[in-house]
Amino acid sequence: MDVGALIIGDELLSGKRQDKHMQALIRILAARGMKLAWVEYLGDSPARIEAALARAFQGGDLVFSFGGIGATPDDHTRACAARALGVELALHPEARAIIEGRFGDEAYPHRINMGVFPAGARLIANPVNQIPGFSCGHVHFVPGFPSMAWPMIESVLDAGYRHLFSDTPDVDLTLVAVDAREGDLIDLMQDFVARYPALRFSSLPSFATAERPMQIEFGFTGPPSLAAIALAEFEKALKARGYTVQPGKGG
Structure with missing residues (x-):
């Protein structure tokens, strides 16, 4: 099960605010031996x-959706989720009790809408202001506020996805081939991709500068022992072709 994120808000795409969620999610996942597979940024377009939510519901990934679940006119996420699922919006009874308990008579007529979710949704507790997020299948919806979103994500992971945690997370091991051109090494790269299907392979070329020659950073990402074997074999193959090899940033 891959992990993805939908990060919603016109303010992010206009540059009025800088996204902090992606890096935080990477850290939260890494602490549990997990990795982020993809991120999609969306404006407030229903x-x-x-x-995007229809793809998320149908795709089978573990997805976190940030933002758009408030009570203002530009908060479309709850209604969009219901339409993507083909269900009605409904006031969740537990959410109703929470919102009424927090705001009393001031919960109506607007704040109560923060408890209106797609029918069948499950609540995500909010430790900051108690207004819950919600889950539909493996797609989890949290507010755009970092102080609320991040602990809510941690609680979702710890409560429902411990089977995805790893004590030996993937590593990213790299090396640098000096004066190398990708076009000259495609056959070698293809051979190693076929030989190690359990690993992710990367090739990052850099142009020559006044300080250093042209070079390519190659990488293998996956289980530590397998990645180490692949890197050692790739280094040996490069040297056999006459290339100078240097350590990369990842090993």
């Missing part, structure tokens, strides 16, 4: 949000 059509785009609904389409």
